[in-house]
Amino acid sequence: MSSTAPLLTTAEGRAELLKCYRDGLLEDTLRFWFPRCVDAEHGGFLHCVDRDGTVVDTDKSVWAQGRMSWMLLSLYNGYEARPEWLAWAKGGIDFLERHCYDTDGRMFFHVTRDGRPIRKRRYAYSEAFTAIAHAAYARATGSEESMAKAIWLFEHFTRWNFTPGLMPPKSTDVRPMIGLAPRMIAIVTAQELRDCFGMEPRFQEWIFRCINEIDRLFVKRDLGVVMESVRPDGGIEDHFDGRLLNPGHAIEGAWFILREAAFQNSGWLVRLGCQMLDCMWERGWDAEHGGLFYFRDLHNRPVQEYWHEMKFWWPHNEAIIATMLAYVLTGDVKYARWHQQVHDWAHRHFADPEHGEWFGYLNRDGRPSSTLKGNLWKSCFHHPRMQCCCWGLLERFQNTNLQDPNTR
Amino acid sequence: MSSTAPLLTTAEGRAELLKCYRDGLLEDTLRFWFPRCVDAEHGGFLHCVDRDGTVVDTDKSVWAQGRMSWMLLSLYNGYEARPEWLAWAKGGIDFLERHCYDTDGRMFFHVTRDGRPIRKRRYAYSEAFTAIAHAAYARATGSEESMAKAIWLFEHFTRWNFTPGLMPPKSTDVRPMIGLAPRMIAIVTAQELRDCFGMEPRFQEWIFRCINEIDRLFVKRDLGVVMESVRPDGGIEDHFDGRLLNPGHAIEGAWFILREAAFQNSGWLVRLGCQMLDCMWERGWDAEHGGLFYFRDLHNRPVQEYWHEMKFWWPHNEAIIATMLAYVLTGDVKYARWHQQVHDWAHRHFADPEHGEWFGYLNRDGRPSSTLKGNLWKSCFHHPRMQCCCWGLLERFQNTNLQDPNTR
Numbered sequence: 001m002s003s004t005a006p007l008l009t010t011a012e013g014r015a016e017l018l019k020c021y022r023d024g025l026l027e028d029t030l031r032f033w034f035p036r037c038v039d040a041e042h043g044g045f046l047h048c049v050d051r052d053g054t055v056v057d058t059d060k061s062v063w064a065q066g067r068m069s070w071m072l073l074s075l076y077n078g079y080e081a082r083p084e085w086l087a088w089a090k091g092g093i094d095f096l097e098r099h100c101y102d103t104d105g106r107m108f109f110h111v112t113r114d115g116r117p118i119r120k121r122r123y124a125y126s127e128a129f130t131a132i133a134h135a136a137y138a139r140a141t142g143s144e145e146s147m148a149k150a151i152w153l154f155e156h157f158t159r160w161n162f163t164p165g166l167m168p169p170k171s172t173d174v175r176p177m178i179g180l181a182p183r184m185i186a187i188v189t190a191q192e193l194r195d196c197f198g199m200e201p202r203f204q205e206w207i208f209r210c211i212n213e214i215d216r217l218f219v220k221r222d223l224g225v226v227m228e229s230v231r232p233d234g235g236i237e238d239h240f241d242g243r244l245l246n247p248g249h250a251i252e253g254a255w256f257i258l259r260e261a262a263f264q265n266s267g268w269l270v271r272l273g274c275q276m277l278d279c280m281w282e283r284g285w286d287a288e289h290g291g292l293f294y295f296r297d298l299h300n301r302p303v304q305e306y307w308h309e310m311k312f313w314w315p316h317n318e319a320i321i322a323t324m325l326a327y328v329l330t331g332d333v334k335y336a337r338w339h340q341q342v343h344d345w346a347h348r349h350f351a352d353p354e355h356g357e358w359f360g361y362l363n364r365d366g367r368p369s370s371t372l373k374g375n376l377w378k379s380c381f382h383h384p385r386m387q388c389c390c391w392g393l394l395e396r397f398q399n400t401n402l403q404d405p406n407t408r
Numbered sequence: 409m410s411s412t413a414p415l416l417t418t419a420e421g422r423a424e425l426l427k428c429y430r431d432g433l434l435e436d437t438l439r440f441w442f443p444r445c446v447d448a449e450h451g452g453f454l455h456c457v458d459r460d461g462t463v464v465d466t467d468k469s470v471w472a473q474g475r476m477s478w479m480l481l482s483l484y485n486g487y488e489a490r491p492e493w494l495a496w497a498k499g500g501i502d503f504l505e506r507h508c509y510d511t512d513g514r515m516f517f518h519v520t521r522d523g524r525p526i527r528k529r530r531y532a533y534s535e536a537f538t539a540i541a542h543a544a545y546a547r548a549t550g551s552e553e554s555m556a557k558a559i560w561l562f563e564h565f566t567r568w569n570f571t572p573g574l575m576p577p578k579s580t581d582v583r584p585m586i587g588l589a590p591r592m593i594a595i596v597t598a599q600e601l602r603d604c605f606g607m608e609p610r611f612q613e614w615i616f617r618c619i620n621e622i623d624r625l626f627v628k629r630d631l632g633v634v635m636e637s638v639r640p641d642g643g644i645e646d647h648f649d650g651r652l653l654n655p656g657h658a659i660e661g662a663w664f665i666l667r668e669a670a671f672q673n674s675g676w677l678v679r680l681g682c683q684m685l686d687c688m689w690e691r692g693w694d695a696e697h698g699g700l701f702y703f704r705d706l707h708n709r710p711v712q713e714y715w716h717e718m719k720f721w722w723p724h725n726e727a728i729i730a731t732m733l734a735y736v737l738t739g740d741v742k743y744a745r746w747h748q749q750v751h752d753w754a755h756r757h758f759a760d761p762e763h764g765e766w767f768g769y770l771n772r773d774g775r776p777s778s779t780l781k782g783n784l785w786k787s788c789f790h791h792p793r794m795q796c797c798c799w800g801l802l803e804r805f806q807n808t809n810l811q812d813p814n815t816r
Contacts, residue, residue, distance in 0.1 A: 048648070050709065050710055056648075056710060057646075057647045057648050057712075058647075059647055112583070116580075117580045117582060118579050118580055118583055119579045119580065120580070170527070171526050171527045172524075172525045172527065174524045239466075239467055240456070240464075240467075301464045302458060302464060302779050303778065304465075304780070304783045304784065306714070306720075306769055306777070306778075307714040307715050308777075308778070309777055310714060312714075361714055363772070364771070364777075369714070369717055369772075370710045370714075370716070372710040372712070375648065375712045376648075376712065
């Protein structure tokens, strides 16, 4: 076998990758964050940090509190029941319960260190990320209270996002649009709750409804694209916002669907997820400098958002998972090559060997644009989730020889 | 005199600059936009355009309709009464009056080509830019209706921005903040209305109130900085948003104050404007690549906004005006050197000799990040305003030999 064979295609390569993801998660990413991000005084996590872990803002993202609690609990449930992981996660959940709900039952988005509210947003992603934290906590401890809370938050999230007229609109009703994002988050939240609570019909229903809507309204096979926003009937609005593509986001959606494909053992879902990955890899990969562009335009016209050509950390995390899953599910060596390509580029450019973790924001050419390791958007979530998912996949498939369907 | 003497310091240099700004405005910028941006079908201007003027979005910014009408009328009033400039401006104003007001009297922010509303924002800058368009139209034509409308919009803008509790807040009341922006826009809007309607006390009052608030609350001499947002008592919030500096914006504010200094013949205002320019030039100029950074952090910590190190066109327009005005008012050759520095960098990197006008968005190193010449934020405004202001200043001071106070 040639020395340039992608690591995923050989047993030695897979062992090397497994070690890279596992050690990266346990020795690098978790050590960067914990225990120093745990706020012993007010509870929760201080996650707005510079390159070396110095706190640059004591404010707290509600998303981050839920996501980081979930991450710790996923490791506790799936890898090893370390008591400190449970304790830190409980601190995050307690902070959420004590401080992060408005009087109308909806959650805030941004709070002070001691939990006073700064901002509530129109949408309800805080609720989705708190739901998965409670679900994983219920699984870890058997807490019926957390189980009930997770289901209540999931119901709230789906009701808020999918009941027409409930969420206050950003725009007038002149040009109604629906988004890929709430459908993706509904799928992954239902998948997490199903992992914790079993096959309830409500989880299956939301997963199928949202996958069907993505397939029917957002995936445009004739144009080779997954849209980020469309008219309620799937029509395309030929304006800046309507043409906007977010390749990393669509690729994240692709792996949520490939994960479902593996769960359901469904060839149709494998094909859908791979179609989404194929076309958005094509749209997103920067042939000149490598890495995934943040935004593209449907018709390759200029994008209005200033940071469109920057390279953000999370699309690369999502693409590493998506390409690995696609390879595992299809055996197509193309995906092993893509996996190698994005794995190598991302580790070369985002990693910070001096202080650990990844930088969040690179210029198009791969130079860091900022030393931030955490802010209201970046915390201990996408990167360790990728390391955890890929480690888990490799544990299951380490000794499987996948046959390339192209040579079958 | 050395051949490297800044152009502003010699009569030949000033003649060369005058020609550059005048011809740039009349032969390049206006020809890029007009007449092709005039929407013969629906009225107003189609301003979302690519490098060669191709329309990439037919939606209309309400700001752009008012700003472009004002720009045409400023030239009509100040330079030459060309009938087409008046007609195009009237088309912009008619579009605003027909389509851009909500039933509560407030204006929209973003409308479709045929004037159906897409988005209304919390703040009231649409009203300020429509006010200056009406004021310049009243000056051009004697229209009493436009005069009344301009004054009504100015009163609405100031009431909306400065009456506590009137504007719906973005955040909770846990951390109240006030901004530099509404004070700057109040000053420049009042200055424009005063130019058109004369010295009414209400204009003077708003100009003085806002300059005093900027001096007292936003300019921090001990820190060498003009803050973008502060607590209502001028205190600094040590968080991402509270530390955020926008050098180009503060430099724009500096020249609004220097313009007032010239009008009032006030040494105190010259000192204030120059202090603002001095410290924010220091904060904003990129010593490595040249040009002005978009955002900086008060304590040089990392900035949360992704595009912080990009170079946007408008801060460079504002800095060219501010440095020229500072030189004219003080004779300090430092400002002539800074003017040369930003004039040269900006013309070298933003100009598009092939199709005219300036690109809007460059990477830190000066390479264009986008081919857009217009979008919801960029239209025919900052760049021609700079060309017009600098041309006018040079006409007045072309043959004046300013003595450098450092050598007096």
